[in-house]
Amino acid sequence: MNNDDAGATPLDPDERDGLKHKHITTRGELDELEQANIQTGMRWLSRSRRKDILTDDFLRTLHYRLFGEVWNWAGTYRRTEKNIGIDPIDIGVQLRSLIDDARYWAEHGTYPPLEAAARFHHRMVQIHPFPNGNGRHGRIATDLYLEQFFGHEPIEWTHGFDLQTDNERRTAYIAALRDADRDQYEPLFEFVGMNRGKQREQCIAPC
Numbered sequence: 164m165n166n167d168d169a170g171a172t173p174l175d176p177d178e179r180d181g182l183k184h185k186h187i188t189t190r191g192e193l194d195e196l197e198q199a200n201i202q203t204g205m206r207w208l209s210r211s212r213r214k215d216i217l218t219d220d221f222l223r224t225l226h227y228r229l230f231g232e233v234w235n236w237a238g239t240y241r242r243t244e245k246n247i248g249i250d251p252i253d254i255g256v257q258l259r260s261l262i263d264d265a266r267y268w269a270e271h272g273t274y275p276p277l278e279a280a281a282r283f284h285h286r287m288v289q290i291h292p293f294p295n296g297n298g299r300h301g302r303i304a305t306d307l308y309l310e311q312f313f314g315h316e317p318i319e320w321t322h323g324f325d326l327q328t329d330n331e332r333r334t335a336y337i338a339a340l341r342d343a344d345r346d347q348y349e350p351l352f353e354f355v356g357m358n359r360g361k362q363r364e365q366c367i368a369p370c
Contacts, residue, residue, distance in 0.1 A: 173189055208307075219255070266312075284302065285351060318356060
């Protein structure tokens with residue numbers, strides 16, 4: 164299936180549940196609407212006075228800002244089982260554990276910046292806290308973690324591609340996350356750029 168065919172794919176009932184705009188009927192239309200909302204959310208981020216991003220409140224607010232014009236449930240943790248992600252009853256506890264771990268990694272220099280970021284991102288996606296938008300939310304949150312706690316530049320997630328489309332970069336990303344599920348992190352470390360110059364692993368700000 165090419166990208167044009169994928170964009171024309173009708174949304175199933177689960178995908179339409181919670182949509183604020185009932186005229187949206189295809190995957191391509193939904194992708195366009197979400198991308199416009201993400202751009203609005205990124206403008207909010209650029210204007211806002213940066214708070215501590217490692218809090219439950221900030222992570223939910225970030226999701227709402229990125230998707231709140233599209234989904235009624237934006238910023239709200241999912242309450243139902245999905246084919247990926249942990250049991251919804253455990254989301255709050257597991258996210259707080261991740262927040263505590265990520266803060267400890269930064270404050271004690273447990274891992275180099277990109278390794279800490281890769282581990283943070285993998286666990287965010289593995290928890291799958293929201294019904295939709297977890298990958299994009301997790302990538303943005305990871306870049307904010309790198310910036311705020313390590314003074315490090317963002318990860319080159321796309322390399323000029325759109326990760327929402329079917330391309331080799333997206334395939335490598337998904338495969339790396341699945342390997343990390345089995346505690347095989349090297350593909351994910353490679354994906355985020357750990358091996359593209361050791362100087363990128365040095366903290367600009369104190370770890």
